Each structure stands twice: as structure tokens, then as C-alpha cells.
Amino acid sequence: MELLAFGKTGWGDELFYATLMTIAVSVTAMLIGFVFALIFTPLKISKYKSLNLIGNFYTTVIRGVPELLVIYLFFFGGSSAIMYVASIFGYFEYIEINAFITGSMAIGIISGAYSTEVFRGAIQSIDKGQFEAAKVLGVDKFAQFYKIILPQMLRLAIPNLSNVWQITLKDTSLISVTGLVEIMRQSYIAAGSTRDPLLFYSFAAVLYLLLTYLSMKLINRLEAKYSRGY
């Protein structure tokens, strides 16, 4: 038990900061995912076939390829891609992006594909009359999506988004392969230096369970809040 204590003798404080890192990566990735979803959802439900194709390509590829492979693509390809773009602007020094940004981008893009599917499903279950009413009132396309459809859609989407959150939270464990010190990486380091992997990996499992449990409680509250009046 002293191995888990706080302070210099134990790994408690290290694991505590690692947990905060996991939360930070998950939240950042989820938000990046929302940005992607807000871009790709309109493409997926557009009436233009070519736009549909782009939207479907994104969700199909990301959901059909293992998360780990996407992370390797970002980990190994991230800096060379940035350096290529920089070289166009005349900057030739070596650029290294930090593990937090690569990790959140990779997980964010994955999370975005799932969020896109959730948003699409939610939009399609909104009553057609809402779209027609907006059209009749002369609301332009942009305002129609962001002011009328989006607020209604969020209520329908929350239960499924909570699943996406769970997936995202668990996916962050995979970023440990890039060396970012989150729960999994910290447990790996601790297990390696104390030769007690069973304890540390089990403790990591408990931390993840705690995170999923607490976030479920929070989301349930959010859900109750947004379904007021229904």
C-alpha cells in the first residue's frame, strides 16, 4: 500500500497528476471531435452527393481502422506533415510537436467520427416540420442549422454522446504508446521501477472505472437539465 502513497516514497501524487492528464486529453479530444462533427455532419446530410461522399469517407475510414493505427499515423507523421507545411513558408528547422497535441488530435479525430454519426442520427430524428417552418420564416441555411436544429439536436444526442465520451476516455489510454504521461504510461513507469505490475495496472483500472462512473453521474444530471419541459 505504501507504493500508492503520496510524496517521495509512493506513486500516489504521480498517478494523481496522470489522472488529471487523462481528463485533460479526453476533454480536449472530445472538443476537437465536436469541431469535426460540426463540420462533417452538414456534409453527411447534405443533398449533394459529392459532399455526402466526403462525410461518409471520413466516418467510414476512421471507424473502420484501429485507433492505434491512427495514433501511429499521427505520432510518426505529425511532425513531418507540419514541417512540410512550414517548408512551404520558408521555415526549415526541425519541429517537434508535443505528445499532448498529437495525442488529442488523433483521439479527437476518432471521437469526431463517432460524434458525427450521433449528430446525424439526432438530426434525422428531428421533426421535418422544424426545417419547413424555418424555411417558411426565411431563416437562412446557416442560422437554421446553428440556431434551430443544433439546440434541439443536442437534447436528443446527449445519451449517445455519453457513449462517445466513454469511448474517448478509454481511447486516451492508447496515447501512452507515444510517451505522454497519462494514467497508463504512469502505471507502466511505476510498474517497471517497482516490479509490481499487478498492483499498478489494477489501480489504473480502478482509476478508469472511477472516471467512467463519475462522468456518468455528471452526464445524467446534464441529461435531466436538457430534457426539462419534455
Add this chain to the structure above:
Amino acid sequence: MDFDLMFTSFPKLLGATVVTLKLLSVSLFFGLFIGLLFAILRLNKNIFINKFAYGYSYVFRGTPLLVQIFIIYFGLGQIEYLRSTFLWVILKEPYWCAIIAFTLNTGAYTSEILRSAFQTIKPGIIEAGKSLGISNKIIFYKIQIPIAIRQSLPAYGNEIILMMKGTSLASTVTLMDLTGVAKYIISTTFKPIEVFIVAGGIYLFMTFIIHNVIKYLEKKYSFQ
């Protein structure tokens, strides 16, 4: 674009796909039985059995698959007692550790899928069976299970695809599956995009096949 690399790495990646498919099929096979067992336990009226089954699925669905593999591969070997039993023959092999982790993981998800399928069976169907004088056992095996399997096909199809992606984690315990070989080629050639396109293409192709097989089965066994 380095097309030469794409051509030369394709056969290597295809060879690694066999490992991925082996991991997937073995763990799905055992996972289905575990899933069915725990789905039945979940429907049991005894609160302890019920809670036990719920706890199993909660823990395995609430933690990342990576943690589960690491606990089994790195953690269990630490227990002195296990090293002296015959289980050690299995637990020292990364291949079997990965299979155990995948099986328990997919078992947890499958049990949830089957449980909800059992619960959505209309009571009228079971009552109809009872009033025809069919015994409870036969109602369960010949009526409830087939309907539940049909109900859960779409969700189970998703689970197969999720599991196929999950097998990529075997590469973290030194197994050379499709992702493992892809990572090896990337780290020796530093050409991530080319390798990603080939390896990702193989994964997408498998997803496509699984998706269509499930769709075909859904159509074949639809109630109409």
C-alpha cells in the same frame, strides 16, 4: 508517395492479417459463449448472481482494453502461485494472454447485447409457448434464444468490428499482428502515410466484409 514501399509492404501486411484474423475468430468464438452465459446470469432472479454478472460487464466495459491486456500479461505473471500451476503454460504466452483479454472483453459487451435482446422479446411470445404446453426449457432454447440472436445481430455486427479493431492492441504485448507489422515498417522506413493507407485499407476491407455478412444474415433471418 512511395509506391514501391506500398507494393513491398503489402505481402508482409497481408501475412500479419492472418494473425489478426486468428486472434479475432478465437476470441469471438469463446466470447460468444461467455456472453451468453453472463446474459443468462443477468436474467437470474437471485440478486447475488445478478450483481456478479453486472459487475463483470461493468468492470470490463468501464476500463480500457489496454489495461485488461496489461493486467493479464504483466500482472498475473507476478503471482508466485500461478507460476507453479499448469496455467503458467498459457499465461506466459503473449498470444494466449491477448486471447484471454479479448475474450473477456468481448464477452462483457456480448452479454449486454444479448441481455437487452432477451428483454425485448415480447412476453406474449413466451405466453403463447406456455399455453401451447411447451416446456420452459424448450421455450428457452427453441424460442427465446433464436429470437434473441436475430434481435442482436446488428449490435453484434458492430461488436465484431470493434473487436477487430481491438485486436490491434495485441501489438503492445509483442505480437506481430497487422498493426504490429505496420508499426514496425513505419518505424524502420519513416513513411507513415504509405503504410497507413495499405494497412488501413486491409482493415477497411475486413470491416466491409463483416458489415455485409451481417447485413445478409439480418435479411435472411428477418421476421417477414
